[in-house]
Structure formats: structure tokens, C-alpha cells
Amino acid sequence: xxxIAADPDAGPAGGAAAFQGQLSAAFEAHYRPLVxxxxxxxxxxxxxxxxxxxxxxxxxxxxxxxxxxxxLPAYLRSAVLNGARSQLRRRGVRRRHLxxxxxxxxxxxxxxxxxxxxxxxxVLRALRALPDRQREVLALRYYLDLxxxxxxxxxxxxxxSVKTHAHRGLQALAEALExxx
Amino acid sequence: xxIEDRLRDAIVRHTSGVEPSxxxxxxxxxxxMQTQTDLNRKRWLIGxxxxxxxVAVVVGFIALADDDDKVETADTTTTTAESxxxxxxxxxxxxxxxxxxxxxxxxxxxxxxxxxxxxxEDPGALVSTFAREYVGMTDPxxxxxxxxxxxxxxxxxRGFPEGAPTTVLVRQLEDDTWFVIGAVTESxxxxxxxxxxxxxxxxxxxxxxxxxxxxxxxxxxxxxxxEPLAETFVTGRGDGVLGDYEGELAYDPQxxxxxxxxxxxxxxxEDGAPIQFAATxxxxx
Numbered sequence: 001x002x003x004i005a006a007d008p009d010a011g012p013a014g015g016a017a018a019f020q021g022q023l024s025a026a027f028e029a030h031y032r033p034l035v036x037x038x039x040x041x042x043x044x045x046x047x048x049x050x051x052x053x054x055x056x057x058x059x060x061x062x063x064x065x066x067x068x069x070x071x072l073p074a075y076l077r078s079a080v081l082n083g084a085r086s087q088l089r090r091r092g093v094r095r096r097h098l099x100x101x102x103x104x105x106x107x108x109x110x111x112x113x114x115x116x117x118x119x120x121x122x123v124l125r126a127l128r129a130l131p132d133r134q135r136e137v138l139a140l141r142y143y144l145d146l147x148x149x150x151x152x153x154x155x156x157x158x159x160x161s162v163k164t165h166a167h168r169g170l171q172a173l174a175e176a177l178e179x180x181x
Numbered sequence: 182x183x184i185e186d187r188l189r190d191a192i193v194r195h196t197s198g199v200e201p202s203x204x205x206x207x208x209x210x211x212x213x214m215q216t217q218t219d220l221n222r223k224r225w226l227i228g229x230x231x232x233x234x235x236v237a238v239v240v241g242f243i244a245l246a247d248d249d250d251k252v253e254t255a256d257t258t259t260t261t262a263e264s265x266x267x268x269x270x271x272x273x274x275x276x277x278x279x280x281x282x283x284x285x286x287x288x289x290x291x292x293x294x295x296x297x298x299x300x301x302e303d304p305g306a307l308v309s310t311f312a313r314e315y316v317g318m319t320d321p322x323x324x325x326x327x328x329x330x331x332x333x334x335x336x337x338x339r340g341f342p343e344g345a346p347t348t349v350l351v352r353q354l355e356d357d358t359w360f361v362i363g364a365v366t367e368s369x370x371x372x373x374x375x376x377x378x379x380x381x382x383x384x385x386x387x388x389x390x391x392x393x394x395x396x397x398x399x400x401x402x403x404x405x406x407x408e409p410l411a412e413t414f415v416t417g418r419g420d421g422v423l424g425d426y427e428g429e430l431a432y433d434p435q436x437x438x439x440x441x442x443x444x445x446x447x448x449x450x451e452d453g454a455p456i457q458f459a460a461t462x463x464x465x466x
Contacts, residue, residue, distance in 0.1 A: 023213075027206050035205075036196035045199055053205065057212045082412060085396065086448070120191035127188065132396055133416055142185070143192050156383075156413040156429045174184040 023060060026072060031056075033144065034080050040139045041084040043128060051087060055079035077144075077154045081136050088132075126176040134169030137162055285354045287404060288377070291315075291442045291460055292361040294404050300358040304351045307359045308336040311349065315361075316446070319454040326351070333362075340449070340456030347457050364460040369397055369445045370423065371461055379466040382411075383431035384443070390417030390426050392447040392457075401430055403441040403465070410441065432465075439465040 031052060038048035058079050059072070127135060133155070140146045140154060148159045155162070202208075285295040292311045293299035301307035304326045312321035324337035324346070333352040339345070350363040363376060371388040374380050390397045395416045400409035411432035418424030430443070441463055446455040 020210075023209070024206065027209065031205060032201055035201045036199045039199045040192060040195065045201075048199070049201060049205060053209050053212060056209045057216055060209075060213055061216045078413075082398075082414070085414065086398075120194050123187055123191035124195055127191075131416070131419075132394060132414070138188065139192075142189050143196060156431065170184055170188075173188060177184065177187070 023056075026076075027056070030073060030076055034076060037077070037139060037143055038080055038084050040124070040143055041081075041128065041135060042087060043124070047087055048084075051083035052080055054083055074150070074154055077140070078156075081154070085132055085136075122177060123173070126173050129176065130169050130172055133157070133161075133165045134172065137165040138169045138173075141166060285356055285360070287440045288464070289352065289362040289462060290354060290360040290440075291363065291462055295354075295360075296404060300356065301360075302358060304334060304336055304359045307351060307361065308338060308349045311361050312338050316444070316455055316458050318456075340454070344456055347459070361460070363462065364458055366447075366457045366459050368392060368423075368447055368457055369417075369459040371443070371445060371459060374443060374461060374463050376461050377463070379464045381466045382434070383429040384463075386413075386415055386426070386428040386430055386443075388415075388417075388426055389423040390415065390445075390447075391419065391421055391423055392417060393419060393449045395419035395424065395426075396448075397426065398446040398448060398455075399428065399430060400444045400446070401432055401441055402444055403435060403439050409444075410435065435465045437466060441465055 034052045034055070035045065035048050038051045039045055042048050042051065055076050059075050127138060130138070136155060137151055140151045146154070148162045151162045152159045157165075287295045292307075292315050293301065301310070305323055309321065309323045312318045312323065318338070318340055320341070322339040322342050322344070324339075326334045326336055328334045333350070336349045336351060337346040338349055339347070345366070345368065347364055347366040349361055350365070351359050352362050354360050369388070369390045369392070371386070373385050373387045384401065386399060395418050396414050397417060398414050399412065401411045403410050411430050413428055413430050415426040415428040416424075417426040435441075443461045443463055445459040445461075447457040448454065449456045
């Protein structure tokens with residue numbers, strides 16, 4: 001295992017051991033659920049892991065303030081959602097580019113075809129097709145079981161907006177899945 | 182079965198099959214070490230620059246002391262043509278780094294950071310460096326300076342040759358070199374915070390925008406920091422028509438009076454790089 005240099009912001013009581021201990025504890029507590037959350041939005045585990053690892057690095061390299069155990073989960077969730085959103089935007093642009101290259105160039109990957117045979121595939125595809133906010137609100141509510149206030153804090157929006165996005169997202173899902181199963 | 186039940190079931194079945202790789206913690210540690218190395222390198226370079234500046238100032242004073250009867254001194258930069266002090270300068274293309282520079286009011290100056298010695302004699306070079314290094318554009322197309330008055334003007338920047346323009350506002354400040362003081366674009370029209378406003382956390386973000394999927398990334402960048410103090414996104418419209426957006430940008434407490442910039446990014450390049458942007462200068466209260 002690589003050892004990390006002492007945190008320059010950790011203060012006299014800090015040091016490499018404390019820094020590493022904090023990181024390990026946070027990893028144990030949050031890494032797996034965050035990868036699973038990202039996988040709902042991104043559909044492949046490799047990209048999801050990259051996004052979550054980058055979120056840890058981002059939070060850990062920005063000083064001890066963000067590593068306060070009370071605030072850490074919300075910071076990590078926000079960083080993961082931001083990372084997933086950027087990843088999706090890049091994919092969208094890439095898809096449009098491939099489409100412009102010619103027919104067939106944007107054919108669905110094998111992974112997506114396999115997913116189509118999965119009975120849950122239609123639900124997850126419909127979830128991923130929702131606008132950013134709706135998709136994220138539903139993932140935070142139905143996977144992490146966060147309250148409206150927690151979702152609002154994570155996304156930096158009002159609780160009222162959370163309600164609206166959840167309502168619209170569920171409505172859009174119901175329409176998209178109408179006639180299936 | 183309700184749509185909520187179907188969604189919850191699908192999520193539970195999908196996520197229970199997702200297992201992280203066993204070396205994930207090690208990969209995070211590697212990335213952190215790399216980040217720390219990059220940061221140390223940057224700090225070292227800044228320290229080296231400061232040391233070089235101090236040496237150059239000392240040499241300048243010695244030269245002056247040895248050569249009192251000469252009114253004109255060795256001045257190799259055109260930015261301070263009337264200066265009677267000696268300056269040591271390093272010039273690459275139109276970018277000038279001076280070892281001694283006039284104090285510049287940081288209130289309007291988004292880029293370069295007035296607290297550093299980075300200075301620009303040419304507004305085109307300034308905007309090119311700003312677009313790449315500060316905004317993060319990959320291959321910006323930089324237009325000509327459209328002069329406003331004798332000390333200010335506008336330069337258009339595009340993310341790609343046929344892209345919609347962002348107008349970067351530039352001005353010569355107290356030391357006669359050029360600074361970016363703002364950026365506006367048709368697709369992102371912030372209403373709050375206003376240019377020059379004093380803000381407190383959380384900053385209320387309102388305005389109108391259209392962007393890919395309606396999403397505009399918003400970052401708060403304080404002077405002298407590498408990473409944004411805070412970031413979020415706001416959602417306008419995605420169909421080419423301006424739509425209202427609102428959001429909040431919360432940041433950790435900072436020294437009162439810190440100058441910062443709210444940067445709005447519309448991303449869409451093949452690599453996810455920004456293609457349009459807007460920038461508003463604020464002061465943290």
C-alpha cells in the first residue's frame with residue numbers, strides 16, 4: 001500500500017498516520033455506497049469508480065475543513081454527482097460526434113444490449129434518460145434514502161425544488177415505462 | 182406495483198451487484214500523492230519566483246546606488262517606460278513577468294492575480310492564457326482587440342472556430358499592463374450576484390441561461406487559490422432559448438474582503454471542456 005505524505009494542513013496533532021487513518025475510515029464508510037450511487041447514473045462500474053476516487057482526492061486535497069465527519073458525506077456526494085454529470089456531458093458530446101460521423105458509429109455497446117435483456121434494464125435506462133436534476137434527486141431518494149432536506153443540501157437547491165424534481169422525474173419514468181411489465 | 186416500487190426494486194437489484202475493485206484505496210492514495218507532488222512543485226516554483234524577484238530588486242538598488250549620476254537606468258520592459266528604477270524582466274512572446282511591479286487594485290482584476298508577478302503587455306496573449314489556464318478551454322479561438330477607450334476593450338473567444346462567442350472585457354490597470362475584468366456571453370446571463378457585489382455564503386445565483394442539457398457549471402474562485410472555493414450547477418434551458426435558473430453557492434468561511442470570481446461554464450467540447458463562459462467579480466463579506 002502506498003503511504004501518503006503528512007497533510008500540511010493537519011496541524012501539530014495531525015501527521016501521516018492520522019491523515020491515513022481518516023482516509024481509511026472514510027473509505028470504509030462511504031466508498032462502496034458512492035460507487036453504487038454513481039453506477040446508477042453512469043451504468044459502468046469502471047467510470048463510477050474513477051468518479052468516486054476523484055471525489056475523494058478532491059475533498060482530501062482541499063484541507064481538513066471538508067473532512068469534518070459531520071459534513072464529509074454531503075461533500076463527497078456532491079463531488080460524486082458533479083463528477084458523474086461531467087462524465088455524462090462528455091459522453092453526450094462524444095455520441096453526437098459519432099452520430100455525425102455516420103450511421104452505425106453510435107451503435108449501443110454490448111454492455112447496454114445485455115442490459116436491455118435485464119428486466120430492470122428498462123427502469124434504469126429510463127432513469128438515466130431523465131434530466132440531470134430529476135435523475136439525481138431520484139437516485140439520492142431511492143438509493144440512499146435521503147430526506148428532502150439532505151437532498152437539497154447535497155444539490156444546493158431548495159427543498160421545494162427537490163419535491164418538484166422528484167415529482168416530475170417519477171411522472172416521466174411512469175410515462176417512459178408505460179406498457180412495460 | 183407503483184412506479185416508485187419498480188424504481189426502488191430495480192435500484193436495489195442493480196446496486197447489490199456492484200462491487201468496488203479491491204485496490205481502490207490504493208488508487209486513491211496514489212492519486213493523492215500525485216496531487217501533493219504537483220502542489221509542492223507549484224509552491225516550489227512560486228517560492229523560486231519570489232526569491233528571484235527579491236534578488237533582482239536588491240541588484241537593482243545596488244546598481245542605482247553605484248550609478249547615481251545616470252538618470253536613465255536599464256529598463257528592458259515597455260510597460261513602465263517612465264520608470265526610473267531598474268527592472269529585471271523575463272519576456273516570452275507578449276507575456277511579461279516583472280520582478281518589480283506597481284501595486285494594482287485587486288477589486289476589478291480577475292486575471293492575472295495582481296498578487297503575483299504575472300503581467301501581460303498584449304491583450305490577445307492575456308485572453309489566450311486566461312481562456313486556457315483559468316477557464317480550461319482546450320483550443321480557444323481568440324479574436325482581435327476591439328478597443329473601447331484608450332485603456333480598455335473587448336476580445337471575443339470561441340471554444341471552436343464556428344462556436345458562439347464569449348466577450349472578455351480587458352483593461353489596462355495601474356501598472357499599464359492588461360487584466361481581464363469580466364466576461365459575458367449571450368447564453369449565460371447572471372442577474373445575481375452582480376458585478377462588484379459583496380456577497381456572503383450561500384451566494385444566491387439567479388439569471389437566465391441555455392446550455393447543453395440546460396446545465397451551467399458554476400465555480401467560486403478566490404484569488405490565489407488553485408481549486409474553486411465552491412462549485413455547483415444551475416439549470417436553465419437546453420433548447421437554445423434562455424430559461425430562468427436559480428441556485429445557491431455555499432462556501433467555507435474566508436477572510437472578510439477576499440476578492441473572488443464567480444465563473445459560469447457551459448461545457449460541450451468533445452473533452453468536456455468549456456465552450457462558453459461568463460465571469461463576475463465579487464468580494465466576500
